[in-house]
Amino acid sequence: MNIFEALRVAFAGLLANRLRSSLTMLGILIGVAAVILLVAVGNGASVQINNQIQSLGANVIFVYPSNARGAGGVSQGFGTSQTLTMADVDAINSRQQDPDIVAAIPIAQSGGQITFANQNYFAPTTGTTVDFPQVRDYQIAEGSFFTQDDVTSQHRVVVLGSTVVTNLFGTTDPVGQTIKINRQSFRVIGVFAAKGGSGLGSQDNVVVAPITAVWAYLSGGRGKNISQIVASASSANTVAQAETELTTILLQRHQISDPTQADFQLQSQQDILNQANSIATALTLVLGAIAGISLVVGGIGIMNIMLVTVTERTREIGIRKAIGARWRDVLTQFLIEAMVLSGLGGALGIALGTALAVEAPHIPAIASSSFPPPVVSIPSVLLAFGVSVGIGLFFGIYPANRAARLHPIEALRHE
Amino acid sequence: MIKLEAVSKTYRMGRVEVQALRGVDLLVESGDFVAIMGASGSGKSTLMNIIGCLDVPTSGRYFLDGTDVAGLDDDQLAIIRNRKIGFVFQSFNLIPRTTALHNVEMPLIYAGAQNRRPRALAALESVGLADRAGHQPTELSGGQQQRAAIARALVTNPAILLADEPTGNLDSASSVEIMKLLSELNREQARTIVLITHERDIAAFAKRIVELRDGLIVTDERRAA
Ligand SMILES: Nc1ncnc2c1ncn2[C@@H]1O[C@H](COP(=O)(O)OP(=O)(O)O)[C@@H](O)[C@H]1O
Numbered sequence: 033m034n035i036f037e038a039l040r041v042a043f044a045g046l047l048a049n050r051l052r053s054s055l056t057m058l059g060i061l062i063g064v065a066a067v068i069l070l071v072a073v074g075n076g077a078s079v080q081i082n083n084q085i086q087s088l089g090a091n092v093i094f095v096y097p098s099n100a101r102g103a104g105g106v107s108q109g110f111g112t113s114q115t116l117t118m119a120d121v122d123a124i125n126s127r128q129q130d131p132d133i134v135a136a137i138p139i140a141q142s143g144g145q146i147t148f149a150n151q152n153y154f155a156p157t158t159g160t161t162v163d164f165p166q167v168r169d170y171q172i173a174e175g176s177f178f179t180q181d182d183v184t185s186q187h188r189v190v191v192l193g194s195t196v197v198t199n200l201f202g203t204t205d206p207v208g209q210t211i212k213i214n215r216q217s218f219r220v221i222g223v224f225a226a227k228g229g230s231g232l233g234s235q236d237n238v239v240v241a242p243i244t245a246v247w248a249y250l251s252g253g254r255g256k257n258i259s260q261i262v263a264s265a266s267s268a269n270t271v272a273q274a275e276t277e278l279t280t281i282l283l284q285r286h287q288i289s290d291p292t293q294a295d296f297q298l299q300s301q302q303d304i305l306n307q308a309n310s311i312a313t314a315l316t317l318v319l320g321a322i323a324g325i326s327l328v329v330g331g332i333g334i335m336n337i338m339l340v341t342v343t344e345r346t347r348e349i350g351i352r353k354a355i356g357a358r359w360r361d362v363l364t365q366f367l368i369e370a371m372v373l374s375g376l377g378g379a380l381g382i383a384l385g386t387a388l389a390v391e392a393p394h395i396p397a398i399a400s401s402s403f404p405p406p407v408v409s410i411p412s413v414l415l416a417f418g419v420s421v422g423i424g425l426f427f428g429i430y431p432a433n434r435a436a437r438l439h440p441i442e443a444l445r446h447e
Numbered sequence: 448m449i450k451l452e453a454v455s456k457t458y459r460m461g462r463v464e465v466q467a468l469r470g471v472d473l474l475v476e477s478g479d480f481v482a483i484m485g486a487s488g489s490g491k492s493t494l495m496n497i498i499g500c501l502d503v504p505t506s507g508r509y510f511l512d513g514t515d516v517a518g519l520d521d522d523q524l525a526i527i528r529n530r531k532i533g534f535v536f537q538s539f540n541l542i543p544r545t546t547a548l549h550n551v552e553m554p555l556i557y558a559g560a561q562n563r564r565p566r567a568l569a570a571l572e573s574v575g576l577a578d579r580a581g582h583q584p585t586e587l588s589g590g591q592q593q594r595a596a597i598a599r600a601l602v603t604n605p606a607i608l609l610a611d612e613p614t615g616n617l618d619s620a621s622s623v624e625i626m627k628l629l630s631e632l633n634r635e636q637a638r639t640i641v642l643i644t645h646e647r648d649i650a651a652f653a654k655r656i657v658e659l660r661d662g663l664i665v666t667d668e669r670r671a672a
């Protein structure tokens with residue numbers, strides 16, 4: 033039987049039982065919509081994480097202290113020891129051995145209760161040097177960044193991220209105001225342009241001060257600690273060379289000959305991206321698989337209704353066989369009917385899932401939260417459609433084969 | 448040409464065996480018009496199903512145009528039904544929610560034939576139903592439905608027409624109409640017709656009357672023309 037005829041018969045059959053066909057399609061529709069939406073949510077989270085990591089700065093490499101040396105190779109993790117010094121940063125910045133590094137900055141973190149007038153806010157304070165905006169890719173929106181003189185003279189000045197400004201100042205112009213960090217006065221000299229992104233580790237929730245001032249006023253007597261060095265490679269292609277150069281310089285300076293005994297660890301932005309992406313992919317897969325279960329349930333619904341249809345149309349099958357329908361003619365007819373059911377359900381499910389994903393960010397409750405906007409991916413749409421048609425095929429085979437194998441006489445005698 | 452040699456059919460229902468046919472010999476030449484008569488349960492439909500390749504004999508042999516049907520598989524039987532045989536049933540057996548034209552077109556679709564629409568229309572016209580081509584079975588009278596069924600049986604131009612009590616569900620006027628149509632097809636197009644009926648006056652349209660009793664042929668008479 034030609035496909036056109038099979039489609040005609042399939043649509044006629046579906047139209048003859050509109051309610052039943054719609055309910056059956058609903059099963060697939062919900063399943064596909066769930067897959068599209070949940071995968072879009074996973075994708076959205078992944079896109080957001082990627083953006084946040086990108087906003088760490090272009091081609092950055094993080095250097096963390098580690099405890100490998102002398103501890104029998106048992107690392108105690110990042111930042112637990114204090115092996116990085118300002119001299120290391122200066123050596124990297126002298127750029128005698130590292131042509132692929134543009135700039136390096138030290139980072140000294142200090143937690144802090146920040147107050148302005150009667151407002152309280154908590155944000156980490158980052159002590160660093162003048163290359164911070166360049167390395168970490170921050171723009172100044174207002175005022176200016178601190179200067180080499182501010183660093184040398186331990187000036188108590190800070191530059192604020194936009195989140196801090198919003199929370200602490202409201203509509204007041206922050207530049208020129210004095211805030212207190214852990215009860216020490218600092219003067220605000222600039223504000224960073226917002227980087228966007230939200231949620232954990234927002235790049236806008238920052239307070240940046242000269243590292244010397246942080247050491248002098250906020251370190252609580254812990255001395256000239258550097259928790260990490262951030263270096264910026266000249267381009268994405270030179271990150272690997274830059275890492276090698278960094279390793280060479282630091283091993284030399286720390287007088288370590290065996291690289292496995294290094295007292296520091298490197299992590300590039302790409303490393304972080306890779307890690308985050310593998311987590312995001314796993315998340316998307318889990319969400320997709322959960323939604324996929326509802327697709328299977330929808331498929332069973334199709335099988336059920338096709339069995340009913342075959343029983344109801346036994347006599348018709350007998351007639352068709354009497355006038356010359358072969359096994360595959362009947363099989364094709366019912367398979368196509370099942371695939372039309374599931375394919376239509378799938379197409380409508382794609383429409384619904386996409387609409388929900390697109391509309392979700394406009395729902396006030398979601399818009400105001402830090403929930404990442406879902407991102408519908410074309411492959412997931414194609415896959416969902418393919419899978420829904422495939423489900424019709426898979427769950428249609430048994431009923432269709434049952435129809436195709438009916439004995440013509442018994443089918444004709446059926447009432 | 449239809450040739451049955453000692454054809455038996457036994458139905459097995461659980462432990463009970465029903466012998467519907469017990470060794471039937473029958474030869475139907477091309478162009479003949481045979482009425483098969485007999486009481487209910489005498490095996491008429493069983494015989495018809497075997498002749499129509501809808502079923503196969505339990506024992507004995509059946510040659511259709513010289514081919515032994517016993518050796519054919521289900522799909523080959525379907526092809527024979529499609530090409531060589533046209534069925535007319537007591538309950539019309541048109542496909543519901545499908546126009547008369549499309550019903551008539553159906554055998555051509557399974558045959559993979561060309562020019563299906565015009566051929567189906569021509570068949571409908573030959574039974575005087577061209578003006579009802581777009582009607583669904585529920586919109587046709589019994590006589591019209593049976594004429595559509597005859598058009599469907601004719602559309603692939605088969606040599607043999609098998610009719611199992613074609614007038615069983617019709618009033619007497621429609622019955623005569625249908626029988627005249629069948630006689631005409633036999634006379635003018637030389638189609639072989641095998642007709643089942645238990646009514647004498649319907650059988651009277653045939654050239655030959657075969658009577659079955661308990662699965663055996665008891666009389667076989669050719670009527671004087
Ligand atoms: N599919 C079947 N299964 C079991 N018994 C059957 C079947 N078809 C027919 N029979 C039996 O075979 C006998 C002949 O039936 P049938 O050929 O239909 O008779 P008729 O058409 O002359 O009334 C009857 O006793 C009937 O009950």
Ligand SMILES: [Mg+2]
Nearest residue numbers: 488491492493
């Ligand atoms: Mg009968």
